[in-house]
Amino acid sequence: MNPESWLLLCRSVRFGETDAAGVMHFQQLLRWCHEAYEESLERFGLAAAEIFPTPGTTPEVALPIVHCRADFFRPLSCGDPLAIRLEPQRLDPGCFEVRYRFSSGDTSVAEGLTRHLAIRSDSRRRCSLPDPINRWLEASGLQQGVQPL
Amino acid sequence: MNPESWLLLCRSVRFGETDAAGVMHFQQLLRWCHEAYEESLERFGLAAAEIFPTPGTTPEVALPIVHCRADFFRPLSCGDPLAIRLEPQRLDPGCFEVRYRFSSGDTSVAEGLTRHLAIRSDSRRRCSLPDPINRWLEASGLQQGVQPL
Amino acid sequence: MNPESWLLLCRSVRFGETDAAGVMHFQQLLRWCHEAYEESLERFGLAAAEIFPTPGTTPEVALPIVHCRADFFRPLSCGDPLAIRLEPQRLDPGCFEVRYRFSSGDTSVAEGLTRHLAIRSDSRRRCSLPDPINRWLEASGLQQGVQPL
Amino acid sequence: MNPESWLLLCRSVRFGETDAAGVMHFQQLLRWCHEAYEESLERFGLAAAEIFPTPGTTPEVALPIVHCRADFFRPLSCGDPLAIRLEPQRLDPGCFEVRYRFSSGDTSVAEGLTRHLAIRSDSRRRCSLPDPINRWLEASGLQQGVQPL
Numbered sequence: 001m002n003p004e005s006w007l008l009l010c011r012s013v014r015f016g017e018t019d020a021a022g023v024m025h026f027q028q029l030l031r032w033c034h035e036a037y038e039e040s041l042e043r044f045g046l047a048a049a050e051i052f053p054t055p056g057t058t059p060e061v062a063l064p065i066v067h068c069r070a071d072f073f074r075p076l077s078c079g080d081p082l083a084i085r086l087e088p089q090r091l092d093p094g095c096f097e098v099r100y101r102f103s104s105g106d107t108s109v110a111e112g113l114t115r116h117l118a119i120r121s122d123s124r125r126r127c128s129l130p131d132p133i134n135r136w137l138e139a140s141g142l143q144q145g146v147q148p149l
Numbered sequence: 150m151n152p153e154s155w156l157l158l159c160r161s162v163r164f165g166e167t168d169a170a171g172v173m174h175f176q177q178l179l180r181w182c183h184e185a186y187e188e189s190l191e192r193f194g195l196a197a198a199e200i201f202p203t204p205g206t207t208p209e210v211a212l213p214i215v216h217c218r219a220d221f222f223r224p225l226s227c228g229d230p231l232a233i234r235l236e237p238q239r240l241d242p243g244c245f246e247v248r249y250r251f252s253s254g255d256t257s258v259a260e261g262l263t264r265h266l267a268i269r270s271d272s273r274r275r276c277s278l279p280d281p282i283n284r285w286l287e288a289s290g291l292q293q294g295v296q297p298l
Numbered sequence: 299m300n301p302e303s304w305l306l307l308c309r310s311v312r313f314g315e316t317d318a319a320g321v322m323h324f325q326q327l328l329r330w331c332h333e334a335y336e337e338s339l340e341r342f343g344l345a346a347a348e349i350f351p352t353p354g355t356t357p358e359v360a361l362p363i364v365h366c367r368a369d370f371f372r373p374l375s376c377g378d379p380l381a382i383r384l385e386p387q388r389l390d391p392g393c394f395e396v397r398y399r400f401s402s403g404d405t406s407v408a409e410g411l412t413r414h415l416a417i418r419s420d421s422r423r424r425c426s427l428p429d430p431i432n433r434w435l436e437a438s439g440l441q442q443g444v445q446p447l
Numbered sequence: 448m449n450p451e452s453w454l455l456l457c458r459s460v461r462f463g464e465t466d467a468a469g470v471m472h473f474q475q476l477l478r479w480c481h482e483a484y485e486e487s488l489e490r491f492g493l494a495a496a497e498i499f500p501t502p503g504t505t506p507e508v509a510l511p512i513v514h515c516r517a518d519f520f521r522p523l524s525c526g527d528p529l530a531i532r533l534e535p536q537r538l539d540p541g542c543f544e545v546r547y548r549f550s551s552g553d554t555s556v557a558e559g560l561t562r563h564l565a566i567r568s569d570s571r572r573r574c575s576l577p578d579p580i581n582r583w584l585e586a587s588g589l590q591q592g593v594q595p596l
Contacts (some may be wrong), residue, residue, distance in 0.1 A: 012340065014333050015350045016176060018169035018228055021499045022353040024560075025165045025449035026512040027477040034474065035312050042310065048377020052313045053467045055375055065473040075571075076171055077335075077353055097328020107345040114473075124522075140410075161489065163482050164499045169351045171502040175363040175412075176332065179325040184461050187526075191459065197526020202318045204469040204524055214324040218367035224422075226583055228485075229496020235518045263324075273373075314474060316467035318525055323463045376467055 006043040007087075007143060009036050013080045023075035030068055033100045033112040036084045044139065046132045058121050061130045067097075067115040074109040082109070088140045093128050094118040096137055155192040156236075156292060158185050161231045174226035179217055182249045183263040185233045193288065195281045207270050210279045216246075216264040223258040231258070237289045242277050243267040245286055305385075305441060307334050311378040316406045321373035325376040328366055331398045331410040342437065356419050359428045365395075365413040372376045380407070385433040386438045391426050392416040394435055453490040454534075454590060455564045456483050469520035477515055480547045480559040483531045491586065493579045498592045505568050508577045514544075514562040521556040529556070540575050541565040543584055 009079040011032065019025040041051060049057050076082070087099040101108065118129045129137070160181065168174040189290070190200060198206050225231070236248040248265040250257065267278045304402040309330065317323040339349060347355050374380070385397040399406065416427045425436070458479065466472040496504050523529070529539060534546040544562040548555065565576045576584070 012337075012346075014336050015346075016174045016329060016332055017170055019164055020169070020171045021511070022169045022284035022351065022500075023511075025164060027474060027481065028517060030474040030477060031314060034314055035327075038312050042377070048310075048313075048375075052376045053320060053469075054377065055373065062468055064468070064470075064522065065519060067516070067518050068473060069514070071514050072512060075353065075511065078350045079340070079352065083415075106476055161486075161495075163485050164495075165478060165481055170362070171351075171500065172358055172362075174326060175366060176328040179328060180463060183325065183463055185387075187461055188459075191526070194595045197394070197459075197462075197524075201346075202469065203526065204522065205319075212317055213373065214370060216367070217324060218365070220365050221363060224362065224382050224502065226495075227499045228489070228501065313466055314472045317462055318465035318467070318469045320467045325463060 006040045006120055007085060007140060009039055009086070011035075011082050011084070012051060013076050013082065015078045018078050020119055021037050023077055026070070026072060029070045029072070029112050030114075032082075032084065032102075033068070033070075033098070033114055034065075036086060036100055037098055037114065040088075041132075041136060042088050044136050046136065050132050051130070053121075060121055060128065061118050061127060062121045062124075063116040063118055063129075063133070065114050067082060068113060070112040072110050074104075074107060076104065076109060079111070080104050085123045086090070086140070088137050088144045090129070090134075090137045091140075096129060096133065155189050156187055156234060156289060158233045158235070160233070162229050162231065164227045167227050172226055175219070175221060175260075178194055178219045178221070178251070178259055178261050179263075181231075181233065181251075182217070182219075182247070182263055185235060185249060186247055186263065187235075189235050191283060192280075193285050195285065198281070199281050202270075208279065209270055210267050210276055211270045211273075212265040212267055212278075212282070214263050217262060219259060219261040221259050223256060225253065225258060229253050235289070236293060237286050239278070239283075239286045239290075240264070241277050245278060245282065252272045280282050305337045305383060305438060307337055307382045307384070309380050309382070311374050311376055311380065313376045316376050321375055324368070324370060327368045327370070327400070327408055327410050327413075330380075330382065330400075330414055331366070331368075331396070332363075334384060334398060335396055335412065338384050338386075339430075339434060343433050344434065348430050351419075351430070357428065358419055359416050359425055360419045360422075361414040361416055361427075364415045365414050366407060366411060368410040370408050372402075372405060374402065374407060378402050384438070385442060386435050388427070388432075388435045388439075389413070392424050394427060394431065395430070453487045454532060456486055456531045456533070456589060458529050458531070460523050460525055462525045465525050470524055473517070473519060476517045476557055476559050477518075478530075479531065479549075480515070480517075480545070480561055483533060483547060483563065484545055487533050487535075488579075488583060493554050493583065496579070497579050500568075505576065507568055508565050508574055509568045509571075510563040510565055510580070512561050512574075513564045515560060517557060517559040519557050521551075521554060523551065523556060527551050531537070533587070534591060535584050537576070537581075537584045537588075538562070543575050543576060545573065545581065566577070
């Protein structure tokens, strides 16, 4: 599989994501990050129900976000095309984070980060990352290792 | 209890709810409607967990929205104060709707409506409205009956 | 141009669009409608800045939504794939609406509608629809006329 | 004026702010932060139009967010009451940040932060913070100085 297919995603800025200053309202970026994370898992071949609760199916392990942040370099307008490069990284056996680099044309416009902790859905106690996430993290690490400087 | 305390609510338009046209983006209104419905139940004395699923507690009856609509009469700007008058009405033993009249100052600015169907959470089959909702509907109907013309 | 390319769009239900009942929260549907409308214009070949305000560029004509509604037939879960068929229609020289039919697999799951009024951006008085929107409406009408029963 | 009236705000978790894991979806917290910032300015006595663009009125200075972050300590459920304590701080003559401490009952549940840069609305070049924001920052600093340990 071409790594680009799951670690480099695209979207456009939509009108409802702007505010009365005429540009993207900051909190939308974190939504874009999480949607990019979901789309990346989907393109890698994981079904949403393996990772996220759906009616009648609760995965044994939940992955709540314990930290997020974002930095904004340039204003974004309605219609602007965005490329989102994901850099997932395991921090320890029960925790990973994803860095999201946003660019529009050749310009870096923003960065986001989400950090996820593995907990058992029933007891909410810390546990190991689930296998599908480990496969995605490992494949992503290999791709990042070989990407051109 | 003063009926105003649960059928007449207030909020202000916030910056993130506007778009690049400088005014409130339409879809926010439906969010305001649902939050007003929740605040109304809360002020009437119902705990959220009696009506909405919370971790470890799923009410026997769910009340999904099967229809919603909104009409927009005036543009709304950041900071505009809003009064929201709720008019809940039972349509049949397993269905109710809420009309939301939005005004700013003395001007009517928008209207919204949500229609809710009672279904059993396990089978998703239609059933009767739960008792707490019936109490809220009946008390609201009495108040609407006596409100000044 | 293949009409499918601008009147039939796709997306998946994302985790942040669900609520604690485990299914898509109703107000997301109206956001999907507007984003589908924007993507349709984009695929048809219109630049966002022709229709929507961007910093430094305010189109002469604004197209605020004066009415919207939605009907929900089936619950939607995280990861569900959606096809969105748009049916734009001019109602009079200064007004149009778009109907959005949502399906997942072969099942009709929801419908939405947005009605847009043309007003002059400076005076907010009613006026005629702008040319780019008229071209999109006419081309869409032709396509709908020839689509298979 | 009682400082509590503009630096300690309240809200409840709403149903549409939860996700299918049954708890508050992370990105809502940043929205709460910005809405708390706006409510704080409003309670302090500043009109929204002094700070935020409204139709026909663009303040000379814009205050875009250049950095934000959040840390999550406990899951939050629909109906949970929240107290939000704001700690605004000037970083330099053209930049300030606000720390938001969220608690529910006696428990610290989350923290957020937004950092704002002053720029001229016309040229987007850096400039000094506007007077109303400086008054709010100074009054807030005085209050934080005298709050009990």
